[in-house]
Amino acid sequence: ATLYANYTEYLTIVGYAQSDLLAPEWNGYYKFRVAAVLSNLRVYISANAITADSTIRTRIDAADGNQTLTILASTTGAFEDAVNTDSIAVGQDVNCQFVGGEDITNLTLRYIEMKSNSDGRQVAAAAVHDIAFNPGLTRYVAIEGHPDFITPTEAKVQVTARSSFTTKNVYVNILQNSVDGTSIYKLRKNGADSTLSVSIPAGTTGQFEDLVHTEDYIATDLVNWLVQSGGSSGTIILGCSGFELAQPAAPPVVGSKSANMGSKMVAA
Numbered sequence: 001a002t003l004y005a006n007y008t009e010y011l012t013i014v015g016y017a018q019s020d021l022l023a024p025e026w027n028g029y030y031k032f033r034v035a036a037v038l039s040n041l042r043v044y045i046s047a048n049a050i051t052a053d054s055t056i057r058t059r060i061d062a063a064d065g066n067q068t069l070t071i072l073a074s075t076t077g078a079f080e081d082a083v084n085t086d087s088i089a090v091g092q093d094v095n096c097q098f099v100g101g102e103d104i105t106n107l108t109l110r111y112i113e114m115k116s117n118s119d120g121r122q123v124a125a126a127a128v129h130d131i132a133f134n135p136g137l138t139r140y141v142a143i144e145g146h147p148d149f150i151t152p153t154e155a156k157v158q159v160t161a162r163s164s165f166t167t168k169n170v171y172v173n174i175l176q177n178s179v180d181g182t183s184i185y186k187l188r189k190n191g192a193d194s195t196l197s198v199s200i201p202a203g204t205t206g207q208f209e210d211l212v213h214t215e216d217y218i219a220t221d222l223v224n225w226l227v228q229s230g231g232s233s234g235t236i237i238l239g240c241s242g243f244e245l246a247q248p249a250a251p252p253v254v255g256s257k258s259a260n261m262g263s264k265m266v267a268a
Helices: none
Strands: 002-004 008-011 036-048 054-060 063-071 077-088 093-099 106-116 121-133 138-141 165-177 183-189 192-200 206-217 222-228 236-246 263-267
Touching: 036 054, 036 063, 054 077, 054 106, 165 183, 165 192, 183 206, 183 236, 192 206
Parallel strands: none
Antiparallel strands: 002 106, 008 093, 036 077, 036 106, 054 063, 054 093, 063 077, 106 263, 121 236, 138 222, 165 206, 165 236, 183 192, 183 222
């Protein structure tokens, strides 16, 4: 992402980091449905022409989080907050904020990452630029990374599970919606619909969730998203789609410590 001096911009914590926005902040939200502690906020700056210090911080429910990075003037490389943490409660929205230093130039952000010790793992595709679906179509999207690759050929976005897990807590953030019919966002399993889906009424934006259903996957199963955009006119624009993986069993205990070291949330 190219981030500009003298601007406040918002970033997703998952998916595609090469996108940013000025407002509204909620376009970059990811909603947690399991409690978590986030730590080790880390970014990589590949170019920096801003001659004053800039700031990148976590944001929780549109308020400043505890993790903060100072991007020193004209400095590139990795920056990490290895001291502070953010405790995330069930239902809270999380994103990051950039505050540019006083200048007329910009810097280039390559990735954002944090550690998460939540019970399970957040899997999400996100971008705050326009990921648009035309009406009356069925399209397929990958489960992680940049959702800009939209295809009518499901095999191009399917990934293999590689281990057994249970999916739950589907989350979709719709940024704009002018289609004149109901749209459906579904998680897929081996080329067929899973039990997890959300229905998006005509002209409605915001956050949509399926907190009721779960679906079990085994190592050889194929996973991806399906989008059925409703109506005959208009456009629907996606910000983020995600779900959570429930661990199939409690992590083993090594000495007095759990062997579960958590996972990383990455936007790159």
